[in-house]
Amino acid sequence: MSITTTTHLNFRGEARAALDFYHSVFGGDIAVVTYKDTGNVQNPDEADWVTWGQVIADNGFHVMAYDVPSPMPWDRGENAVFVSVRGDGTEEITALWEKLAVGSTVVQPLEASPWAPLYGMLKDRFGIVWVLDVAAPYNG
Template sequence: MSLNAVTHLNFHGQAREALEFYQSVFGGQLTVATYGDFGMPAGLPGADHVVFGQVVADSGFRVMAYDVPGEHAPADPGAPSTRRENGTTITREPFFLSVRGETVDEVTPVWEGLSRGATVIEAFGPARWAPAFGMLADRFGVTWIVDVAAEYLQA
């Protein structure tokens, strides 16, 4: 038996757009089912929102997402709650998403893709602890770390 932990992101009407964006960055198969697909009448608000969605790529990347039902004030994606100060990460967020590769060439296209419309928290480049590291909040407000594992971190 094998277990996998998969990040599940919660949105307020932006799940489809976010999943399509992540598919454009990572490739893979996009699956989306709406509340309407599960019986909500088409005329009701939110029937076109995502009740289940995922992107699964051959590289092993996988993310899930859905739209939280009901009326909610969405987070302002232009105001990430994470910043760097004096070499330290300051945040109120309960988690980050991390994409770690074996080479700079492998992760550079991921950084470039995620950075479209993003707020860069720490520019992508060499770091004291890794051959490459960068942190950003994408246009949906999700904070990503993209890095290359240092030799002492590779298993």
Template sequence: MAIATTPHLNFRGDARAALEFYHSVFGGQLVAVSYADANAVTDPAEASQIMWGQVASDEGFRVMAYDVPSHTEYAPGVIPLFVSVRSTDADEIERYWGAFTAGAGAGSGSTSTVVVPLAPAAWAPLYGMATDPFGVTWIFDVEVPWAG
């Protein structure tokens, strides 16, 4: 038996756009079930928002997301979490980083913001950090065995 941990991100109206962005970077299958699809509408203005969504790729990438309904308190932290994308393959990390940060710095507000450019680090052959257009900070790195 295997277990997998999947980040589940909470949004207020941006879950569909966030999932579409993650899908554009990592590929795989995107599933987005709206409150209307699930017959769970509590506010007609939120009917098309996401009650359950996921992007899953054959390479092992997984992320889930939903839109917190207006009747539920939503107070995200400053940086409540980092999502870590790790691989032992530098080319794979560079490919995902390139897609994730495409157009970064263009000032359109719809691109990722590079926090730490992808480059060698003392603990990894490649390490980079970027915040996506939805405020989620992601870390991309090449995983190496820890010799601590």
């Protein structure tokens, strides 16, 4: 038996734009189902909002997202979730960093750290905090 965990991001009207952006960074396949698609439109202004969406790529990246409808409480929050992307090589992580950094606020520049060959943290234009690093053997 095995399980898989997937980061599920919640937005208010920005899920499609976020999924499109993450798809442009990580590649793979994108799927989006709107409230209109499911016949569950409670507010006509939200008919094209995402009720379920995901980006899944062959390199192992997988993220899900949806738009919280206006009758439900939602707050973007601060530091509630970090999305961690760890790779084996500096070229791969640097390339992903450069794409994610567009329109973002850098919290910690991508650079060598005491625990990893490369480590960095940024908040993207959707308010999601990403931690990118290159895997290093644990020497505890």
